[in-house]
Amino acid sequence: MRSSTDLEALRLLFEQLDQDGRGRRSTVEYLIRSLTILDAKSASLLILNSIVIAALSIFFLSQNRPVSVTWISALGAFAVFLASAAQLWVVWPHWITAESLDSPDHFVQTLFRMRSERTRWCRTGLQLSGVSLVLLVVDFLVFLRS
Numbered sequence: 001m002r003s004s005t006d007l008e009a010l011r012l013l014f015e016q017l018d019q020d021g022r023g024r025r026s027t028v029e030y031l032i033r034s035l036t037i038l039d040a041k042s043a044s045l046l047i048l049n050s051i052v053i054a055a056l057s058i059f060f061l062s063q064n065r066p067v068s069v070t071w072i073s074a075l076g077a078f079a080v081f082l083a084s085a086a087q088l089w090v091v092w093p094h095w096i097t098a099e100s101l102d103s104p105d106h107f108v109q110t111l112f113r114m115r116s117e118r119t120r121w122c123r124t125g126l127q128l129s130g131v132s133l134v135l136l137v138v139d140f141l142v143f144l145r146s
Contacts, residue, residue, distance in 0.1 A: 031111040038118045042090035045122075045129050049084045052132050053077065059139050069143050076135035079128050086125030090118045 060073040096110055 027108055028111060031108070031115055034115050035111070035118065038115070038122050039091050042087040042122055042125065045125055046084060046087050046091070049080050049087065049129055049132070052080045052129070052136055055136055056080065056132075056139065059143055062143070064146070069139055069146065072135055072139040072142060076132045076139060079135060080132035083125045083128030083132060086121045086128060089121045090125065 056073050056076050059069055060077070062069075094114060096107070096114075099106070
């Protein structure tokens with residue numbers, strides 16, 4: 001929970017952003033919207049990953065599966081778990097420190113850094129989710145051929 005000192009510092013910071021004529025407040029609002037979008041995308045990918053895990057577990061636990069299906073399922077599970085870890089890093093709460101509230105410039109830089117870092121993790125998770133989906137399809141095709 002935020003202390004009243006932190007909330008007061010945030011209120012003062014936004015007053016400074018309002019008084020500043022360089023459009024920093026609109027930049028901050030844009031960055032906050034960007035972070036919100038990244039959180040929503042990552043949450044959606046986590047739901048997709050859970051469906052992939054369920055489907056892979058069906059193949060993994062099937063009785064008459066060839067060895068190739070087992071290995072493909074294991075690789076797919078590894079990829080989807082890595083993807084989930086990357087997505088969890090994006091949606092994990094990262095609080096802005098009190099030092100970030102010292103000046104409007106430092107606050108904007110902190111938001112830019114957070115957005116860039118979370119974008120990289122979201123992109124990594126998306127790519128790994130894609131790999132796991134491809135492996136799921138391959139797993140299904142190999143399973144059907146056996």
